[in-house]
Amino acid sequence: xxxxxxxxxxxxxxxxxxxxxxxxxxxxxxxxxxxxxxxxxxxxxxxxxxxxxxxxxxxxxxxxxxxxxxxxxxxxxxxxxxxxxxxxxxxxxxxxxxxxxxxxxxxxxxxxxxxxxxxxxxxxxxxxxxxxxxxxxxxxxxxxxxxxxxxxxxxxxxxxxxxxxxxxxxxxxxxxxxxxxxxxxxxxxxxxxxxxxxxxxxxxxxxxxxxxxxxxxxxxxxxxxxxxxxxxxxxxxxxxxxxxxxxxxxxxxxxxxxxxxxxxxxxxxxxxxxxxxxxxxxxxxxxxxxx
Numbered sequence: 001x002x003x004x005x006x007x008x009x010x011x012x013x014x015x016x017x018x019x020x021x022x023x024x025x026x027x028x029x030x031x032x033x034x035x036x037x038x039x040x041x042x043x044x045x046x047x048x049x050x051x052x053x054x055x056x057x058x059x060x061x062x063x064x065x066x067x068x069x070x071x072x073x074x075x076x077x078x079x080x081x082x083x084x085x086x087x088x089x090x091x092x093x094x095x096x097x098x099x100x101x102x103x104x105x106x107x108x109x110x111x112x113x114x115x116x117x118x119x120x121x122x123x124x125x126x127x128x129x130x131x132x133x134x135x136x137x138x139x140x141x142x143x144x145x146x147x148x149x150x151x152x153x154x155x156x157x158x159x160x161x162x163x164x165x166x167x168x169x170x171x172x173x174x175x176x177x178x179x180x181x182x183x184x185x186x187x188x189x190x191x192x193x194x195x196x197x198x199x200x201x202x203x204x205x206x207x208x209x210x211x212x213x214x215x216x217x218x219x220x221x222x223x224x225x226x227x228x229x230x231x232x233x234x235x236x237x238x239x240x241x242x243x244x245x246x247x248x249x250x251x252x253x254x255x256x257x258x259x260x261x262x263x264x265x266x267x268x269x270x271x272x273x274x275x276x277x278x279x280x281x282x283x284x285x286x287x288x289x290x291x
Contacts, residue, residue, distance in 0.1 A: 006040055010054045010094075013037035014061025021066050021138045030138040034165035037090075039172055041097035042108055048095060055094030059087025066133050086130060089119045106181055109170065113162035117155045135161050144200030151199075160196055163189055218268035220245050242273065 016033030019026045037058050041051065063086045071079055096115050100108040116135070124131035136157030139145045148156050167189040170182045222241040229237050 006043075006046065006050060006054060007057060009036035009040045010058035011061055014058045015065070017062050017135070017138070018065035021062075021133070024141040027138050027140075027142050030135060030161050031164045032168055034135070034162065035168040035172070037094075038097070038112065038165055038169040041094045041112075042101045042105055042169065042173065043098070044102045044105065046098055048098065051094040051098035052091045055091035056084075056087045058094070059090035060084075062090070063087060063133055082130075086123065086133065089123050093119055105173075105177060109166050109177075109185065112166050113159045116162045117159050120158055121155060134158055144197055147200035147203045148196050150203070160192055163192055215269040216266060217270045217272060219272045221274060246271065 013036045016029050020029035134154050136154035224238050
């Protein structure tokens with residue numbers, strides 16, 4: 001039974017957070033969904049192998065559901081390797097939490113938000129970077145909460161969410177932790193929530209009173225199907241697709257491969273391209289900058 005719970009709890013956390021990220025109305029679940037996984041990660045009796053296994057299971061469920069849209073665009077092997085790669089970060093989180101918990105659970109609770117945000121930052125910057133699926137992104141449509149990103153970025157929102165989840169986890173683990181420190185943690189969490197909401201509500205909503213010059217913005221999404229190309233041809237195909245789309249802005253109609261997509265009126269003042277269109281740092285990508 002204990003072993004079953006050990007794996008059911010991270011599985012349930014992965015499902016809950018997947019819903020929180022996919023459904024804006026369920027975004028509040030991100031403040032609770034990580035708690036079951038945290039409870040398992042804070043168990044000092046779990047060994048390193050179990051920590052990694054539960055963390056990877058959590059990641060496979062969360063990111064597997066969150067990135068399900070990519071299944072149709074990527075080779076199954078590539079998708080599986082990508083999923084395993086991002087899941088390793090949650091495995092490292094569980095490993096780190098378990099390691100600290102075996103020495104002191106209280107310090108593990110303190111370390112949790114820092115460790116989570118640190119791993120999110122590394123995942124977003126290591127190699128070509130992969131920031132999609134950040135916990136804080138679940139609050140993208142939570143108008144009051146998301147204002148925190150203006151001073152702390154998405155990592156600040158992730159930090160707040162992990163702190164709240166730790167507070168929830170502590171309530172379920174109260175008999176194993178110091179009542180005095182649990183009360184202090186709950187008080188600090190309440191202050192953090194109040195501060196976040198207060199800052200968010202202090203930002204004026206100017207959406208209905210905007211003035212000044214109107215600019216035209218074009219968001220470009222190539223919808224490139226990579227499956228019919230060899231790996232060494234994919235990047236060139238992506239660049240040429242976007243080159244064709246951008247060239248169409250100077251004509252009366254937008255065409256791709258000779259197919260008329262839409263009539264276009266004046267040229268845009270700003271063109272927005274996907275940040276992951278080539279899987280490279282765009283500022284250093286000579287093929288991209290040539291566009």
